[in-house]
Amino acid sequence: METLPPTMSRQPSSAPDGHLSPHGATPSAASPVHRFTPCTEPFRWEGIPVTAYQSTPATAADFSGITRQTLFGHSGETIGFEVRYFEIAPGGWSSLECHEHAHAVIGLRGSGKVLLGDTVQTLGFLDLAYIGANCVHRLVNDGTTPFGFLCIVDAKRDRPRRLRPADVPELLANPVLAPLIQRAVPPVQEDAIQTTPRADQT
Numbered sequence: 478m479e480t481l482p483p484t485m486s487r488q489p490s491s492a493p494d495g496h497l498s499p500h501g502a503t504p505s506a507a508s509p510v511h512r513f514t515p516c517t518e519p520f521r522w523e524g525i526p527v528t529a530y531q532s533t534p535a536t537a538a539d540f541s542g543i544t545r546q547t548l549f550g551h552s553g554e555t556i557g558f559e560v561r562y563f564e565i566a567p568g569g570w571s572s573l574e575c576h577e578h579a580h581a582v583i584g585l586r587g588s589g590k591v592l593l594g595d596t597v598q599t600l601g602f603l604d605l606a607y608i609g610a611n612c613v614h615r616l617v618n619d620g621t622t623p624f625g626f627l628c629i630v631d632a633k634r635d636r637p638r639r640l641r642p643a644d645v646p647e648l649l650a651n652p653v654l655a656p657l658i659q660r661a662v663p664p665v666q667e668d669a670i671q672t673t674p675r676a677d678q679t
Contacts, residue, residue, distance in 0.1 A: 527545070543569050569617075591614065
């Protein structure tokens with residue numbers, strides 16, 4: 478017969494707040510459960526602030542209509558990575574940039590286009606995109622519904638280098654890539670999206 482150590486049990490105990498936890502312990506404040514609220518617009522995890530996409534100054538065409546929630550990595554977790562959720566409103570886009578660190582991107586809501594170097598890919602629900610080191614990239618939502626995705630990165634990483642269309646003339650000359658690189662005046666106003674300021678600078 479299998480014998481379990483005294484500190485283990487087959488069934489977790491119920492904590493006072495109704496959540497299950499091993500050994501009858503109440504979940505610590507450093508690791509709460511953040512409930513997902515799928516009926517809200519846009520997607521949200523309760524208790525996690527919606528922050529500005531980037532904290533560095535930008536021109537009007539650098540990025541538009543995009544917010545972030547940092548799901549893991551900013552609340553004292555002992556992990557070496559961050560999990561962020563970005564959501565791009567219809568007509569919005571992320572920065573045109575490159576950097577030494579890699580990204581792992583997972584489509585979660587709607588669909589959008591991903592510029593990866595000299596290619597363009599469509600990213601939909603649970604589609605995966607790997608953005609390697611020094612790969613020029615941008616995510617764009619030219620659709621009519623929000624485009625949301627998870628992005629996993631190292632907690633310690635280099636600062637992105639924001640690019641201008643003039644920095645990538647060979648990409649801009651490609652008629653397939655040009656619409657993703659040369660963006661018009663933002664149709665989505667950042668001040669219309671409720672966010673809190675970013676505390677970090679990455």
